[in-house]
Amino acid sequence: MIRSIGITAIALVASCTLYAQTPAKEEYRPAYHFSAPQNWLNDPNGLVYLDGEYHIFYQHNPYGNVSGHLSWGHAVSKDLLDWQHLPVALEEFKNGDDSTQTMIFSGSAVVDSANTSGFFEKGKKDGMVAIYTAHKHANLKGLAQYQNLAYSADKGRTWKHYNKNPVLDIGLTDFRDPYVFWYAPEKKWIMSVVKALEYNVQFYESPNLKDWKLLSEFGKQGDVSKIWECSALFQVPVEGSTDKKWVLTLSSGHRQKDYLAMQYFVGDFDGKNFTAQKQNEVLYMDEGKDFYAGIPFNNLPGKHQKPVMIGWINDWEYANKVPTEKFKGAMSVPRELSLKKTDAGYRLVQSPVSITGLLEKGTVLSNVKVNGNLPLTFKGESYQLTTEIEIGKAGKFGIRLFKSGDEESVLTYTISTHTLSFDRTKSGNVGFSDRFPSVESIVVKPQNGKIKLQLLVDKSIVEIFANGGEQVMTDVVFPTKHEGNIELFSEGGQVIFRKLNIQPVIK
Numbered sequence: 001m002i003r004s005i006g007i008t009a010i011a012l013v014a015s016c017t018l019y020a021q022t023p024a025k026e027e028y029r030p031a032y033h034f035s036a037p038q039n040w041l042n043d044p045n046g047l048v049y050l051d052g053e054y055h056i057f058y059q060h061n062p063y064g065n066v067s068g069h070l071s072w073g074h075a076v077s078k079d080l081l082d083w084q085h086l087p088v089a090l091e092e093f094k095n096g097d098d099s100t101q102t103m104i105f106s107g108s109a110v111v112d113s114a115n116t117s118g119f120f121e122k123g124k125k126d127g128m129v130a131i132y133t134a135h136k137h138a139n140l141k142g143l144a145q146y147q148n149l150a151y152s153a154d155k156g157r158t159w160k161h162y163n164k165n166p167v168l169d170i171g172l173t174d175f176r177d178p179y180v181f182w183y184a185p186e187k188k189w190i191m192s193v194v195k196a197l198e199y200n201v202q203f204y205e206s207p208n209l210k211d212w213k214l215l216s217e218f219g220k221q222g223d224v225s226k227i228w229e230c231s232a233l234f235q236v237p238v239e240g241s242t243d244k245k246w247v248l249t250l251s252s253g254h255r256q257k258d259y260l261a262m263q264y265f266v267g268d269f270d271g272k273n274f275t276a277q278k279q280n281e282v283l284y285m286d287e288g289k290d291f292y293a294g295i296p297f298n299n300l301p302g303k304h305q306k307p308v309m310i311g312w313i314n315d316w317e318y319a320n321k322v323p324t325e326k327f328k329g330a331m332s333v334p335r336e337l338s339l340k341k342t343d344a345g346y347r348l349v350q351s352p353v354s355i356t357g358l359l360e361k362g363t364v365l366s367n368v369k370v371n372g373n374l375p376l377t378f379k380g381e382s383y384q385l386t387t388e389i390e391i392g393k394a395g396k397f398g399i400r401l402f403k404s405g406d407e408e409s410v411l412t413y414t415i416s417t418h419t420l421s422f423d424r425t426k427s428g429n430v431g432f433s434d435r436f437p438s439v440e441s442i443v444v445k446p447q448n449g450k451i452k453l454q455l456l457v458d459k460s461i462v463e464i465f466a467n468g469g470e471q472v473m474t475d476v477v478f479p480t481k482h483e484g485n486i487e488l489f490s491e492g493g494q495v496i497f498r499k500l501n502i503q504p505v506i507k
């Protein structure tokens, strides 16, 4: 659950008029997915761990509930689930020689424990540096996007911009979203950054975060139906072995025309070049309409064997129009990433961090036989549902979420095609954008005659992990009836839900 203002934050908030109030109960505000205390949110930025705290910074409009005035919002957590909101960390520039309205676009944060940047006092090991895109307003003369630094000596609470910014400017208008990490084998920093309109990722190196040298480029492959944004390069362990491969993730087009998604490439990185394995299909991370701009945490402690990524749950196609008041946009539950070796090559497996601590024991059912429609007695709008279903000989079966009369968000498995689809065409308020009502499908092969599902349902969010996270779909929905009913169904024969566990969030 998300605390809006923690004890420590109250002191800080005294000097900051933003976020002085706890938000009232709101129709669509998720209970366990991160959202801004008020107003607009998009990409996660600067995900970094330091001394017992996970930091999330995020694209944020402190003044309104649509995209604009982009700044870095900030919150910290000890467990990746319970977030304490802090004052805005980096606010758009309004004055100074940069003139009005240079927004702080997406970027990353690192802990400069060796003080390579020289920003910190001698011996200080916990200095934090943010590397972000400065986006000059289109009306201003000059270049529109370049990379800047800001640094914090007090664990992200207060920041100074580097007085010799920018640190990387190549004279392009769409050059953004630096993701920086420490490359231990050569003791240097690596940055991946996109030339968005050219479907190109550039890699740079630096000894000190200030001077950057171009190493190589990667691009014009995979999905090039939309501009490329928010790249990240990181190592991911291969399941069942001690191997690790490098994965390059980025945000771009979707399998369905004119929606957005994240795609990835698996390969090797030698400190200079990223080389992708041969792949005969585009690899999408999440086939839903609402998982974008994800980046992994930097500086995770050793207990994390796998990288942890957070993505923005929304889609630019309609993001500004979604019918949420007081807040707009939320983050996924953090996901642990690993790779599975398959005959077709390596594939990402995504698993949400355990949210069990937030949940009641709930309803545990076994061997539920379904033939036709079976409404459950459970009612709720924020819960985790896990199930193992023996597919048997039915034609189709599934789960209707947020079911009230004709209103429903439907998850259907079609046995003949092994497809799992999510249909939100009748999910409630669908009229705010022509682009919103939609259906998508993923292929989910049964394993020993069963499929496994884990659903993270939270007011207006449905994250669907199939077969242990081998396939994923994330979508927003806006039910209007708020009855929180669930109905199981099967058409053309019987299906058995061998295990079914529905756990509501502790109130």
Ligand code: FRU
Pocket (backbone or CB within 6 Å): 042, 043, 059, 070, 105, 106, 107, 133, 176, 177, 229, 230, 293
């Ligand atoms: C991705 C993105 C980034 C940019 C930011 C602006 O959603 O367009 O490329 O830095 O959002 O908010």
